[in-house]
Amino acid sequence: MLKFPIFMDAQSTTPVDPRVVEAMIPYFTEKFGHPASRNHSFGWEAENAVDRAREQLAKLIGARDPKEVIFTSGGTESINLAIKGVAEMYREKGNHIVTTAIEQRASLDVCKRLERQGFEVTYVPVRPDGLVEVDAIRQALTDKTILISVMLANNEIGTIQDVAAIGKLAKEKGIIFHADGTQAVGKIPVNVESAGIDLLSCTAHLIYGPKGVGALYVRRKAPRVRIAPLIDGGGHERGMRSGTLPVPLIVGFGRAAELCGEVMAEESARLAKLRDRLQDMILSNVDEAYLNGHPERRLPHNLNISFAYVEGESVLMGLNKESALSSGSACTSSTLEPSYVIGALGASAELAHSSIRFSLHRFTTEEEVEHVGARTIDVVKRLREMSPLYELAKEGVDLKSIRWKAD
Amino acid sequence: MAYSDKVVDHYNNPRNVGSFTKDTPGVGTGLVGAPECGDVMKLQIKVNLDTGVIEDAKFKTFGCGSAIASSSLATEWLKGKTVDEAAKIKNTDIVNELKLPPVKIHCSVLAEDAIKAALADYRDKNASAVAPASSK
Numbered sequence: 001m002l003k004f005p006i007f008m009d010a011q012s013t014t015p016v017d018p019r020v021v022e023a024m025i026p027y028f029t030e031k032f033g034h035p036a037s038r039n040h041s042f043g044w045e046a047e048n049a050v051d052r053a054r055e056q057l058a059k060l061i062g063a064r065d066p067k068e069v070i071f072t073s074g075g076t077e078s079i080n081l082a083i084k085g086v087a088e089m090y091r092e093k094g095n096h097i098v099t100t101a102i103e104q105r106a107s108l109d110v111c112k113r114l115e116r117q118g119f120e121v122t123y124v125p126v127r128p129d130g131l132v133e134v135d136a137i138r139q140a141l142t143d144k145t146i147l148i149s150v151m152l153a154n155n156e157i158g159t160i161q162d163v164a165a166i167g168k169l170a171k172e173k174g175i176i177f178h179a180d181g182t183q184a185v186g187k188i189p190v191n192v193e194s195a196g197i198d199l200l201s202c203t204a205h206l207i208y209g210p211k212g213v214g215a216l217y218v219r220r221k222a223p224r225v226r227i228a229p230l231i232d233g234g235g236h237e238r239g240m241r242s243g244t245l246p247v248p249l250i251v252g253f254g255r256a257a258e259l260c261g262e263v264m265a266e267e268s269a270r271l272a273k274l275r276d277r278l279q280d281m282i283l284s285n286v287d288e289a290y291l292n293g294h295p296e297r298r299l300p301h302n303l304n305i306s307f308a309y310v311e312g313e314s315v316l317m318g319l320n321k322e323s324a325l326s327s328g329s330a331c332t333s334s335t336l337e338p339s340y341v342i343g344a345l346g347a348s349a350e351l352a353h354s355s356i357r358f359s360l361h362r363f364t365t366e367e368e369v370e371h372v373g374a375r376t377i378d379v380v381k382r383l384r385e386m387s388p389l390y391e392l393a394k395e396g397v398d399l400k401s402i403r404w405k406a407d
Numbered sequence: 408m409a410y411s412d413k414v415v416d417h418y419n420n421p422r423n424v425g426s427f428t429k430d431t432p433g434v435g436t437g438l439v440g441a442p443e444c445g446d447v448m449k450l451q452i453k454v455n456l457d458t459g460v461i462e463d464a465k466f467k468t469f470g471c472g473s474a475i476a477s478s479s480l481a482t483e484w485l486k487g488k489t490v491d492e493a494a495k496i497k498n499t500d501i502v503n504e505l506k507l508p509p510v511k512i513h514c515s516v517l518a519e520d521a522i523k524a525a526l527a528d529y530r531d532k533n534a535s536a537v538a539p540a541s542s543k
Contacts, residue, residue, distance in 0.1 A: 311445050313471040317410070317418055330445050331471040336510065338445060349443035386424045386475065388449035388467040389442060404441030 006323040006368045010206075010301060010361035011155050011183060016252065017208035017362065023255040024210065027248035035245050036236060046247045053254025060257040061181070061200060062191030063217055070237045071250050074214035075182035075203035076106040077230070081216050081241065082178045082199040083110045085227025086147045087119055090176070094144035097121045100132045101344040104155050107180055111149075120144070128346050129294040130159030138169055148177045152184035156328060156341040156357055157293030158302025160188065167196025176225055182206060182214075186260035187268065187299055192217055198225045204249065208362055209256030213249035216240075263362075271360045272300035274369045278358060279303050281373035286380055288393075292342055292355055301360040304328075306342065306351040309390035310383040315356055318379035323372050328355035350389075350399075410472060411506035417476035422483050425465040427451045435529025437521040446470035446514065448478045450521035452485055452493070454529055461485050461493055466521075473511040477501050477518035485522065490529065496522055 007015070027049060035050045037043025054066040063069060072078045087097065099111055101123045111121040122140040126132045137148060148170050153160045163179050170177035178199040181190055185200070186207035192200055200217035204210055218240065219225045233242025260267075283289055288308040307315065312327030319325060326332065328339025330353060338352035358372065384390040389399060410418070426449070427434045433454045440447040447470065453463040464482035468475045480501055485493050498515035501507070507515055 309469060311470050311474075314418070314475060317472040329471070331473075331510075350445075353442075353445035386421060386467050387469045388438065388447055389469045391426065391449075391467055399442060402438075404443075404447070405439060 002367055002371055004322050005320075006372055008358050008360060008364065008368070008372055009324045009326050010364075011158075011299075011357065011359040012326060013205050013211065014208050014361050015363065016205075016210055017256060017259060019259060020209055020252045020255045024248045024252040027251050031247075033247075035247060036234065046245075049247055049251050050245055053250045053257075056254035056258040056261075057202070057215055058217075060190070060261045061185060061202070061217055062193050064193065065220060067238070068192075068217050068220050070216045070218055070240050071245055071253075072214045072216055072241055073212060074205070075104075075180075075201055076214075078182075078201035078203070078214045078216040079104075079106045079178075079180055080110055081227060081230050082201055083107065083147065083149055084114070084230060085240070086176055086178070086199070086225075087114050088228035089226050090146040094142075094146040095119045096142050096144040097147045097149060098124060098137055098140045098145055099149040100124050100126060100151070100161075102126050102130065102132075102154055102157075102159075102341045103149070103151050104180060104182070107149060107151070126159075126344055129297075130154060130157050130292075130341075130345055131294055131297065132161055132166075134162060134165040134169055137166060141173060141175065145173070145175050148175055149180070150178075151180040151182075152190065153181075153188065153299050153302075154293065154341060155183050156339060156355075157304045157345070158183075158299035158359075159293040160184065160297045160299065163197065164195045170198070171196050174223075176223075183299065186257060186264070187301065189264070192219070198223065199227070204253035204256055207256045207260050210249045210252045213246055213253045215253065267362060268300040271364065274360055274364060274366060275301060275303050275358070277366070278360075278369045278373045279305075281370075282376060285377045289380070290347075290351065292345060292347070301364075303358040303360075304342075304355055305358075306347065306355045307380045308351065308354060309387045309393060310380055311353050312356055314383055315354075315376070315379055318382065319372070319375055322375060323368075325372075326357045326359075328357070329353045413480075413505050414473055414476040414507070417479040417505070418472045421466075421475060421479040423463075423465050423479065423486075424467060426467060427453055427463075427465055432456060433529070433533065435525040435527070435532065437524025437526075437528060439520045439524050440470070440517050442469065446474050446517055448474065448517055448521040450478060450481060450518075450525045452525045452529060454490060454533070456533065459489050459491075461488050461490065470514065470517075471511075473505065473507055474514040474517060476505055477507070477514045478521060480504060481518045481522055490526060493522060494526055 033042030033046035035046040312329030313331035342352035498519040501515035
């Protein structure tokens with residue numbers, strides 16, 4: 001039985017796994033101690049719980065030492081801490097940062113702020129399939145470069161970057177490498193050792209954990225990475241992130257990470273199969289629908305399609321009584337600009353306005369996929385019947401030949 | 408963002424979707440907006456050449472739900488009005504009727520532009536056609 005609304009927006013957030021909630025509950029009431037209370041059992045109990053979560057997360061990302069995991073309030077804080085922390089700590093060494101044009105907003109906004117403070121940032125473009133060329137990163141490096149910051153997998157198009165090659169380049173040049181793993185950790189295998197990642201941003205709420213907690217992996221050996229804290233205080237988290245640790249959230253994050261590690265192989269295969277079914281259904285029934293991002297190197301639960309001649313928000317409006325999706329349309333963004341990610345692929349702005357992201361999750365069923373696929377096809381066809389662009393295109397008019405009057 | 412009931416109604420049951428042949432006498436066509444901005448409206452009127460009354464109106468819109476609703480509403484309002492009356496439709500009337508939020512006001516502006524463009528096209532095309540008829 002289908003239950004509405006169907007949630008297919010799992011790259012914005014995910015529901016908390018009931019097993020995660022179960023693990024968290026005792027830490028609100030009975031086991032409420034402060035992990036920095038060193039002199040009584042409440043504190044020890046809380047500290048043990050936090051250490052266990054650190055181990056669970058370290059295991060998921062292949063960290064050598066659980067101490068390399070620093071808990072934060074989420075992905076945004078982790079990214080801020082990584083980039084600003086390196087910028088401040090290594091300022092004497094250089095003022096240049098290399099990143100890509102399709103990083104998530106948090107990364108780009110941190111870089112923009114640093115630019116205002118005198119840093120130089122190179123935003124390396126990506127190929128039409130969303131991959132950044134490692135050579136393009138290499139060419140962007142200068143003797144002032146102190147940090148390379150690249151996302152593991154993109155939040156809109158799911159494209160998975162070749163971080164191992166980037167990590168190798170960073171090691172070769174002695175530059176710190178931050179990977180934004182918020183969309184990838186827990187979904188695909190990530191190993192900070194084999195990929196040469198020095199800093200890795202993670203978040204709980206995208207891996208069936210609670211909102212309000214994240215982590216930053218900070219390498220301790222080869223090289224020992226140092227970062228300046230954003231928040232000063234009691235010196236928690238090895239001085240890199242002061243503030244009382246939210247023990248229940250951290251316990252939930254740890255459990256969520258553990259579960260992801262256990263089910264990853266099976267879950268990613270299942271979701272990739274459902275995603276492929278959805279993709280086939282849509283692409284075989286709708287003409288001029290274009291897959292955004294790399295066809296193979298992408299997250300198993302991600303599908304991003306641009307439907308030429310229809311605007312994304314209007315597609316969502318036709319679906320939102322029954323299902324939750326997202327779009328790169330300007331009308332759905334807080335900035336009122338169409339998706340800069342789709343734009344960076346070299347697609348026209350029109351196709352950025354027309355992009356729809358389907359993101360599946362642990363609890364997505366085959367029935368849901370069939371339903372959303374069929375409804376999407378209906379809605380797109382209906383909207384095309386009322387699209388002047390579709391009409392012109394069918395008449396053989398080249399839309400680029402028309403002199404549009406932009407408002 | 409929640410939509411007003413009227414926007415939802417026009418989105419689900421758009422009035423007067425379609426096209427007239429552009430060169431039919433009495434037809435005026437307005438095509439405004441730009442694909443890269445995410446909004447394009449085509450609005451057409453069919454004017455009775457004897458009375459100057461808009462007998463029919465049609466639209467096609469590429470854009471968000473509010474853009475579709477604004478143009479759908481515009482075609483409803485245009486029918487039965489004279490060309491001069493039609494020129495008085497203001498975007499604020501559309502905003503009020505559809506209860507558009509501030510971020511969607513540009514949809515109503517585009518609809519007003521579409522009306523003006525259709526009226527101008529009608530006048531351009533029929534200035535010569537109408538003149539001999541009235542001189543008889």
